[in-house]
Amino acid sequence: MNITCNGEQRAVEKNSSLNDLVISLELNPQALVAEVNGKIVEQPKFTEQMLQDGDRVELIRFVGGG
Amino acid sequence: MLTIAGTQFSSRLFVGTGKFASSREMKEAVEASGSQMVTVALRRVDLNNPHDDIMQALDRTKIHFLPNTSGARNAEEAIRLAKLARVASGTNWLKLEVTPDPRTLLPDPVDTLKATEQLVKDGFIVLPYINADPILALRLQDAGAAAVMPLGSPIGTNQGIMTAMQVEIIIQQARVPVVVDAGIGAPSHAARAMEMGADAVLVNTAIAVAGDPVRMAGAFRAAVEAGREAYEAGLGKPSKQASASSPEEGMLTPDLDFIQD
Amino acid sequence: MFTVPDFAHLQQWIIRSTEDDVRRALDREHVDIHDLAALLSPRAEKYLPQMAARSSRITLQRFGHVTQLYAPLYLSNLCVNRCAYCGFSAGNRIPRRTLTLNEAEQEAMILHERGFQHILLVTGEAPKAAGVDYLEELALRLRDRFAALSIEVQPLEQAEYERLFRAGVTAVAVYQETYDRAIYQQVHLAGRKCDYDYRLDTPARAAAAGMREIGIGSLLGLADWRAEGLALALHLQWLRKQFWRTSFAISFPRLRPAAGEFQPLAPVSEKNLSQLIFALRLFDHNVGLLLSTREEERFRNGMIGLGPTRYSAGSCTAPGGYSQPDIEGEQFSVGDHRNLAEVSDALIAKGFDPVYKDWDKEFQVFNLESLSS
Numbered sequence: 001m002n003i004t005c006n007g008e009q010r011a012v013e014k015n016s017s018l019n020d021l022v023i024s025l026e027l028n029p030q031a032l033v034a035e036v037n038g039k040i041v042e043q044p045k046f047t048e049q050m051l052q053d054g055d056r057v058e059l060i061r062f063v064g065g066g
Numbered sequence: 067m068l069t070i071a072g073t074q075f076s077s078r079l080f081v082g083t084g085k086f087a088s089s090r091e092m093k094e095a096v097e098a099s100g101s102q103m104v105t106v107a108l109r110r111v112d113l114n115n116p117h118d119d120i121m122q123a124l125d126r127t128k129i130h131f132l133p134n135t136s137g138a139r140n141a142e143e144a145i146r147l148a149k150l151a152r153v154a155s156g157t158n159w160l161k162l163e164v165t166p167d168p169r170t171l172l173p174d175p176v177d178t179l180k181a182t183e184q185l186v187k188d189g190f191i192v193l194p195y196i197n198a199d200p201i202l203a204l205r206l207q208d209a210g211a212a213a214v215m216p217l218g219s220p221i222g223t224n225q226g227i228m229t230a231m232q233v234e235i236i237i238q239q240a241r242v243p244v245v246v247d248a249g250i251g252a253p254s255h256a257a258r259a260m261e262m263g264a265d266a267v268l269v270n271t272a273i274a275v276a277g278d279p280v281r282m283a284g285a286f287r288a289a290v291e292a293g294r295e296a297y298e299a300g301l302g303k304p305s306k307q308a309s310a311s312s313p314e315e316g317m318l319t320p321d322l323d324f325i326q327d
Numbered sequence: 328m329f330t331v332p333d334f335a336h337l338q339q340w341i342i343r344s345t346e347d348d349v350r351r352a353l354d355r356e357h358v359d360i361h362d363l364a365a366l367l368s369p370r371a372e373k374y375l376p377q378m379a380a381r382s383s384r385i386t387l388q389r390f391g392h393v394t395q396l397y398a399p400l401y402l403s404n405l406c407v408n409r410c411a412y413c414g415f416s417a418g419n420r421i422p423r424r425t426l427t428l429n430e431a432e433q434e435a436m437i438l439h440e441r442g443f444q445h446i447l448l449v450t451g452e453a454p455k456a457a458g459v460d461y462l463e464e465l466a467l468r469l470r471d472r473f474a475a476l477s478i479e480v481q482p483l484e485q486a487e488y489e490r491l492f493r494a495g496v497t498a499v500a501v502y503q504e505t506y507d508r509a510i511y512q513q514v515h516l517a518g519r520k521c522d523y524d525y526r527l528d529t530p531a532r533a534a535a536a537g538m539r540e541i542g543i544g545s546l547l548g549l550a551d552w553r554a555e556g557l558a559l560a561l562h563l564q565w566l567r568k569q570f571w572r573t574s575f576a577i578s579f580p581r582l583r584p585a586a587g588e589f590q591p592l593a594p595v596s597e598k599n600l601s602q603l604i605f606a607l608r609l610f611d612h613n614v615g616l617l618l619s620t621r622e623e624e625r626f627r628n629g630m631i632g633l634g635p636t637r638y639s640a641g642s643c644t645a646p647g648g649y650s651q652p653d654i655e656g657e658q659f660s661v662g663d664h665r666n667l668a669e670v671s672d673a674l675i676a677k678g679f680d681p682v683y684k685d686w687d688k689e690f691q692v693f694n695l696e697s698l699s700s
């Protein structure tokens with residue numbers, strides 16, 4: 001199935017969780033916050049959060065800023 | 067000691083973490099600055115370059131994170147970023163920035179007030195970035211802002227405290243701490259803000275783009291301390307008169323013979 | 328809530344000031360509370376002309392060649408309190424009277440005909456005789472005829488001030504009398520006024536109710552006037568921080584030695600009073616400074632333009648005194664007996680424009696929600 005992650009189309013396996021996505025991207029989940037279809041998902045809930053075809057996922061984290 | 071929303075800070079220098087050449091340099095500069103409060107921004111992870119992680123670079127037991135809402139162009143966007151920032155950082159602290167004009171990045175007073183009202187209701191500790199407008203500062207204070215952050219001059223201009231007259235009024239009137247933000251291009255600017263009685267200053271670009279950011283961080287640290295010390299010691303203001311014992315310029319001392327006893 | 332530092336501490340603070348501190352204070356653009364301590368000190372006395380010059384310049388710059396005029400309207404001399412210094416004190420044998428609403432209106436109309444557009448409604452503290460209902464009713468009757476209605480009555484609750492504000496009252500004067508707690512207890516012998524803290528918190532309640540102007544002051548002659556000045560300034564500074572939308576004014580009622588009256592515990596000379604006025608003007612450029620008819624004509628004329636911004640005129644301090652000039656039962660004897668026209672002429676002679684109002688209530692919008700806490 002296909003999702004949009006940070007604006008880019010991506011194919012993911014069926015029955016993937018948000019956590020699976022993060023790991024496949026080689027990201028450290030500890031430092032992230034996600035939005036799935038505009039709803040905030042906190043890091044501890046990443047494994048519960050199952051992805052559906054067409055989901056819009058935003059992965060966000062802190063960067064340097066003033 | 068500086069107290070904001072019940073939290074004490076022994077350093078009056080806040081440091082922005084943007085524009086550094088590397089995380090390592092940023093970390094060393096923050097350490098050299100002695101700062102206990104750094105601002106950070108929220109961004110989408112760059113999937114092509116995912117390994118730059120600022121959360122790991124800094125020791126959060128010693129340094130408070132002050133997430134900002136940079137990039138927000140209106141109240142709604144700022145509130146959305148604020149909520150993400152709270153989840154991501156585990157802190158309610160927020161530097162509220164609403165900048166609709168991408169050229170000057172000057173803050174929008176109307177949406178800043180609107181967002182502050184909402185965010186305070188939602189339990190945030192809000193430090194709004196504002197133009198040096200004294201009435202706006204008071205309105206924000208009344209809305210529950212924990213501090214106000216008036217700009218010295220437009221961001222990135224390095225012009226120093228061009229808004230001195232207005233900032234002075236804000237300092238005089240506000241009940242909440244005043245943190246001068248933006249435009250501070252040199253340690254002397256930071257010292258000036260502190261001499262004026264600002265409670266703290268926020269510096270980013272001037273440190274991050276210096277030839278040696280770590281040494282520059284140390285220079286700002288010293289300037290902020292010196293400026294604060296001078297303020298507390300009671301600075302003599304420059305005067306046009308040679309001495310107060312001479313009559314005012316252009317004015318004779320009034321005749322006080324009418325006073326009888 | 329505002330708390331007053333210990334009086335002895337304030338006195339120490341002032342006494343420690345050196346002549347250098349005074350000179351530095353005079354040089355400053357913004358006189359802060361430390362500078363003020365120096366300007367109130369004995370060391371500043373010889374700089375009185377310099378202080379007057381600065382005070383005058385600041386006052387001119389901020390207020391222009393303008394002096395506001397007002398008249399007090401005494402509604403009642405009944406009082407349930409016993410204050411050692413006051414003619415209305417419960418124990419005193421004077422003819423007592425509370426004007427009926429009609430009588431009060433009549434008195435007000437006399438002032439109106441004389442040209443006053445700003446009147447100060449004054450009562451003793453006798454809530455049964457002159458309570459909020461009475462004041463509200465009177466304000467509603469008078470509001471359309473006067474540009475400003477101030478009250479100097481018993482301390483009220485915030486909700487009561489809100490009612491009066493809606494009825495047309497624009498300003499509240501409530502004087503602490505003295506910020507020195509010990510002397511306060513000593514001169515307030517009985518009644519609700521014995522509660523120092525309740526009184527101290529009253530200006531804040533009135534400001535929170537939305538009043539446009541709050542008047543504070545000390546009765547000079549009770550305690551050390553220098554420390555009193557510093558305490559007043561601290562109170563003002565605190566109020567300004569809490570209520571930035573509110574205007575503030577300070578009065579300088581001064582007890583004078585008079586036969587058969589209360590003798591001042593700590594007499595304040597005209598020179599002292601002048602120093603206090605100038606110092607406070609240097610400290611706060613915007614605060615209204617009032618000089619009442621307690622002071623004599625000579626002194627009031629001399630002070631025109633030097634700091635004060637508002638004078639009372641043609642005052643009678645007994646209820647009903649405007650329609651019956653010989654009436655007894657005054658609160659204090661007046662030092663300046665000129666009528667409004669004479670005071671106006673004196674102002675004009677000095678190049679000042681006497682104004683009878685500075686705001687029209689008609690512009691008022693009653694939006695209490697937008698007020699600061």
Ligand code: SF4
Pocket residue numbers: 406407408409410413414415416417450451452520
């Ligand atoms: S000062 Fe006021 S409270 Fe005290 S006796 Fe006089 S009128 Fe009454």
